[in-house]
Amino acid sequence: MRISSIQLDGFKSFRAETTLTFPKSITAIVGPNGSGKSNVADAFRWVLGEQSLKAVRSEDQTDVIFGGSAKQHKLSRAAVTIRFLRDENDNKGNIDSPEIEIRRKIYINGESSYELQKRSARLLDIQLFLAERNVGERNYAVIGQGQIDEVLRRSPADRMDFFYEATGVKKYQIKLHKARLKLSSSRERISQTNALLKELGPRKSYLEKQAGEYARRKNIMDDLSKKYRIYYRGLLFEFDAELARKHHDLQQLEKEFKKAETSALNLESEIERATSDFSHGEKDARIMSEISRLSCERDLARESLREVQHSARERLLGEGKFDIAFLRRRAQELEELLTAIRKESYELEASITQITARFVAGEKEISKIAQTILGLKNHQTFSKLVVIEKLEEIVEFTDSARVKKELREFIEQLRRDDIASSISEREELYREQKAAHDEVRIELKVLEEKRGMITVGERRSRSEYEDVKLKLQKSEFGVTEQLLKDVELVISERKIELAEIDAGIKKYEDERRELTREMDSGRLKLVELQKSYRGAEEQKSHVSDLLQAVKIDIVRIETKREEAVREMVEKVGEALAETISNTKDTIQNPNDLRALKADLRRLEHDAALIGEVPEDVLAEYKEVKERFDFLTAQSSDLDSAVASLEKISLELEREIKTQFAEKFHNLNLAFGAYINELFSGGNGELSEITIQKENDEGNIVERDGVEITAHPPGKKIKHTGALSGGERSLVAVALLCAIISSNPPPFVILDEIDAALDEANSKRLADIIQKLSARTQFIIITHNRTTMEVADSLYGVTMDDDGVSRLVSVSLEGYE
Secondary structure: OEEEEEEEEOEOOEOOOEEEEOOOOEEEEEOOOOOOOHHHHHHHHHHOOOOOOOOOOOOOHHHHEOOOOOOOOOOOEEEEEEEEEOOOOOOOOOOOOOEEEEEEEEEOOOOEEEEEOOEEEOHHHHHHHHHOOOOOOOOOOEEEOOHHHHHHHOOOOOOHHHHHHHOOOHHHHHHHHHHHHHHHHHHHHHHHHHHHHHHHHHHHHHHHHHHHHHHHHHHHHHHHHHHHHHHHHHHHHHHHHHHHHHHHHHHHHHHHHHHHHHHHHHHHHHHHHHHHHHHHHHHHHHHHHHHHHHHHHHHHHHHHHHHHHHHHHHHHHOOOOOOHHHHHHHHHHHHHHHHHHHHHHHHHHHHHHHHHHHHHHHHHHHHHHHHHHHHHHHHHHHHHHHHHHHHHHHHHHOOOHHHHHHHHHHHHHHHHHHHHHHHHHHHHHHHHHHHHHHHHHHHHHHHHHHHHHHHHHHHHHHHHHHHHHHHHHHHOOOOOHHHHHHHHHHHHHHHHHHHHHHHHHHHHHHHHHHHHHHHHHHHHHHHHHHHHHHHHHHHHHHHHHHHHHHHHHHHHHHHHHHHHHHHHHHHHOHHHHHHHHOOOOOOOOHHHHHHHHHHHHHHHHHHHHHOOOOOOHHHHHHHHHHHHHHHHHHHHHHHHHHHHHHHHHHHHHHHHHHHHHHHHHHHHHHHHHHHHHHHOOOEEEEEEEEEEEEOOOOOEEEEEEEEEEEEOOOOOOOOHHHOOHHHHHHHHHHHHHHHHHHOOOOEEEEEOOOOOOOHHHHHHHHHHHHHHOOOOEEEEEOOOHHHHHOOOEEEEEEEOOOOOEEEEEEEOOOOO
16 A cells, blocks of 8 residues: 555645645655645644644644635635555455545534545544554654654653554554453443343332233233123123013003003993983983973863863853853952962972072082092192102112112002092092982972973963953853854863873873883992992002002112113223123023122132232333343343453454564564664664563552664664764664564655764665665655655645745656
8 A cells, every 4th residue: 555645735834725646656855944844744644643732743733724824814624635545455444445545624613523435434443444554643654853763762661652563563452452442341331231130130020020910910800801791791681681571561561550541431431421321310300390290281171171161061051151250250260370370480489599509509519529539630640750759769868678668668558548548538429419419400300390380380370361351251241152162162172182181191101110210220330330430440559559669660670770880880991881781691590690790709809909000010011121131131242242352352462462572573683684784883682671660559560661772883882872863863763764674564754864864874774765665655854865866756845925835846757
């Protein structure tokens, strides 16, 4: 791998973007002091990961940004990009591009970043990349004036890092460092994991127990839920079946009650009709009145006929002369008869008025009794409703079903008996008043008929009286033949009338006998109907009692069912309760239901013993268990990782020790050879030593170190501190050349390391560099003409009065 170019953008004095390409093995960068040529060396150090501000000659990390000048304003960022051409046999890492690019940027706010192949990278990634290719981020990758001399001045222990890098074991040390960091991190994580496991263990055990209890309770509750569904379905089915039976009984009883009620109403109607049949008494009174009237008329007609015959006979015996005295006497008798009729008529009118008042009063009494009976019947129905209402109120305030039932039956019986007794008494009174009223009606009818007869008799007597008076008047002027004819006509009419009256009397007497027979039969029928009516009422009352009992049973069963539904809702929830209520299951054997109820009580007891377990315990247990299992697996993985890292660390330590020993041996040989070459004789040696030192805790610890000895020709010097400045410079150059030759890096940047050498030694160093350039790329910042002569290409750095460095490139190929 070799450097193909470096690009500076705003870095120190290189304000503008400046690119240096390195096509050959040796490139020299020259320029006067203060031109900024050493800033190129700083750019190499900085982009390769140098973290020391002193190494890049800065006091603050942002000092590498162009700070401005009198003619140029300052910048806000700086960037350096270095590009490498990858060797064909470089298969390290996962980079397959022929050109590799590393970029480092920094902003004025201090924010910085690295990029590897234009991707964000860490410093450790950059260091490992370089170490794998035998390039260190400092020490001998970029070597400045006096830097090797500084190594000579260090103590043996402090030189170890330099020689680790010089021998190429730095990459193993980085890997070992990373392995140890991981090992330390893994052990810390193991400690944390074990602490968490120790903390989670009791919680996991507790939750595991709780989860077990929850599972047991869930199984019990699932069993309960299943059996609740079966139990309540069966229980509700029993209630529904019993309610269906009761409703069927209720319907049957209602039919029976309606039938009994209809029968009672029909019998009541028949009784009313039978009772109304006693209006035949009116017919009988009318018949009797007609008979009486006709009898009176017959008597009057007979009397009239006798009188007419007698009068006619007397008149005929008196030679056709009318007996005026008789007529006068007859007129007087008729006048007296009219007076008697009028008196009887007045008395009859008074009796009719009195009986009519009694009749009206009787009707009012009957109406009042009928209203009372109707009210009592209505009260009977109302009382039953009130009793049910009161009974339901009592049910709400008592817990004893037996007391509820007894109170209900007792109050109902009292109300029913009292009202039934009152109705029976009123109906009996109604029948008595009705009979008395009928008698008054008949009596009134008879009097009316009698009044009619008297009126008729009065009219006839008055007519006869008027006729007699007329005849008397006519008799005074003599009897005519026409009068005789009239008398005969009257006699004939009286006879016809008498015959008609006799026929009418006979007809009415026949009707009266038939009516009497019908009334006797009607009375017997009425007695039977009243007996049947009382039986129908008793049956209706009995059925009503049974109806009330069935309704009470229905209320009781519905109450129990509602209690069962409420209990079911509490047990299984409203949604499931609704599903159960709509499901029609049955349990054939009631004993199964009792056994199921016993199972439910046992399961409820078991659930109560377990108690309530939070529903989220499973989720928490699952979470804790997953966490515990994860940590257990993680602990196991970490144990495996620790074992693996410990193994890797041991292998890396062995590899470092083996590599260092081998490379250090070769380095020692090369160092001795270059001492001899540069000093034209003499010898030098690198030796590994162990140093014991007391640490801060007062303990003795051992540390490795490297001792450097050099013996110029003719001198015996124990340590490098006794060498002169020129001799120490040559020892430093010899050490540098030994490192490069024994462990050739892909490139080396030398920053004025030849400044202290004379021309002869400069010539020797130039020759060595030219030989080493076969395997290592050299970029040399120098003032030395001899060094410039071996360069393949040359960059000149200048700076104008604006404080900005600029480049001039010259190719020296072909020049001698």
